[in-house]
Amino acid sequence: MPVDYSVYLVTDRGILGGRDLFKAVEDAIKGGASLLQLREKDISSRAFYDLAVKMKDLANSYDVPLIINDRLDIALAVDADGLHIGQDDIPLRIAREIMGPDKIIGYSVSNPEQALFGEKNGADYLGAGPVYATGSKADAGLPIGPGTLKTIKDSVSIPVVAIGGVGITNISEVKKTGVDGISVISAILGKLDIVEAAKNITGLWKDI
Amino acid sequence: MPVDYSVYLVTDRGILGGRDLFKAVEDAIKGGASLLQLREKDISSRAFYDLAVKMKDLANSYDVPLIINDRLDIALAVDADGLHIGQDDIPLRIAREIMGPDKIIGYSVSNPEQALFGEKNGADYLGAGPVYATGSKADAGLPIGPGTLKTIKDSVSIPVVAIGGVGITNISEVKKTGVDGISVISAILGKLDIVEAAKNITGLWKDI
Numbered sequence A, B: 001m002p003v004d005y006s007v008y009l010v011t012d013r014g015i016l017g018g019r020d021l022f023k024a025v026e027d028a029i030k031g032g033a034s035l036l037q038l039r040e041k042d043i044s045s046r047a048f049y050d051l052a053v054k055m056k057d058l059a060n061s062y063d064v065p066l067i068i069n070d071r072l073d074i075a076l077a078v079d080a081d082g083l084h085i086g087q088d089d090i091p092l093r094i095a096r097e098i099m100g101p102d103k104i105i106g107y108s109v110s111n112p113e114q115a116l117f118g119e120k121n122g123a124d125y126l127g128a129g130p131v132y133a134t135g136s137k138a139d140a141g142l143p144i145g146p147g148t149l150k151t152i153k154d155s156v157s158i159p160v161v162a163i164g165g166v167g168i169t170n171i172s173e174v175k176k177t178g179v180d181g182i183s184v185i186s187a188i189l190g191k192l193d194i195v196e197a198a199k200n201i202t203g204l205w206k207d208i
């Protein structure tokens, strides 16, 4: 089954201000999120595992694949659909060896060299960015802009998802680069009405 | 090859006060440390991986097995000799399934119920403690004392290693419980002359 990268929700409990993570994710999926990444920092492995078990049930009950950020062990332990790794995570080629050929592996890149490296070393898709400035990830680095995003997209043949600061005001500009989807945190989870926010984003992505 | 649990060194870069981790570990092995656990918190997965690659080379060049704390993904990625998990880490049974039957898996316990659970669910050895108060692990919990340590040892048939605050002043008391070894951080890495400290600890353990 081909993966739908169009509206790729990445979780961030911090942005929910105490609202329930599972309710928020379910609302985002009801609104059209097509792919889900569970991203956690600074919690125990057991807490991450417990969240991931519940999240997998939820995502898969909606036929949405669950990708785990960074932690290959959690991805294996819950038999997640995939793993997303960045430049600070374990080497891509080793992740691919351990995960096997059937799991989805995503790789974060911010320039064409990293993109080519990712394509060559077993990534199924690339997360390219941060396209714009973002408050969601403290370690995100400087914005690459839509120009470099397009260069990255044009340099590889695997799907590319735009990451970082993408929302209703710039979604048109992003889609023109030819990328396969957008990765969204605050434009969905940062809104009071998450179903509505996800519908708006999904609608805009499809209509543009 | 049977594992020698007698003097089990657990790393802690914090206690080294800037001294080189690899030099310190090599000195501890030269002094008699028989088993090595790489324990890291709050570093990126890539940084942990890079440390583990180097540590595996070092440990295995001295025929000392390398155990990775908590992170099953790092253990798999560097093909470490084993994994040590605690109550806050991924479930023991799942770790065993993923690691397979041949890798060493250790499990932290602080009472006989956890010890029996560990033995039943695939642990090769138990780390029991903290036996005494310790400054090395902020999350260590209240000391169980040598009495409970002995109860734990008597309740299982797999090897038990005493963890937490074990050093030259109490090593005799610990050995009388019948445990198979001691897990040491500060009593070796906290000393200026690490070779000498490890020789003292190893000598005491063997002579008592």
Ligand code: NI
Residues within 6 Å of the ligand: A070, A086, A088, A089, B044, B045
């Ligand atoms: Ni990471």
